Amino acid sequence: MKNVIHASRLGLAVVVALGVAVSAWAQTTGTGAFAKLSPGDQKIARALFEAQSTSSGTTPLTLDQIAGKKKAAHDGWGQVFKQMKEQGLVKDKNLGQVVSSYEHHHPELAAKPDHSKPDKVEKPDKPAKPERPGR
16 A cells, blocks of 8 residues: 555656756747847846746746747846846845856856857958059
8 A cells, every 4th residue: 555655646746846947947948039139148048047036935937938038128137137136036135146156056157158240241352552663
């Protein structure tokens, strides 16, 4: 009887773990507001997403919800951070701390170059003008 109870608890734990994993995957691969952000803005949204604290009992925002706040807040990410802080979702002092902490925990993303603008192509040297005879 105890084995049946333990097996059912284990099965329930596996189902819950899979549900959490699928939910997290769906948030990062959605086609909503987050997917429309630039790579730099996606990094800031992820930093805010990971910085959320659930200890206050407030339901954390999804990546799409955070991106939607950015679109609605014409002042930018600072305004989004301020709103999230007022709701008790983030505890950091400012947005810079949020992004710095994110880069510290994900160094592979911090060193990633920005490919949003192509590199400048150097112009070839102009050929020298031939000298005119008689001068």
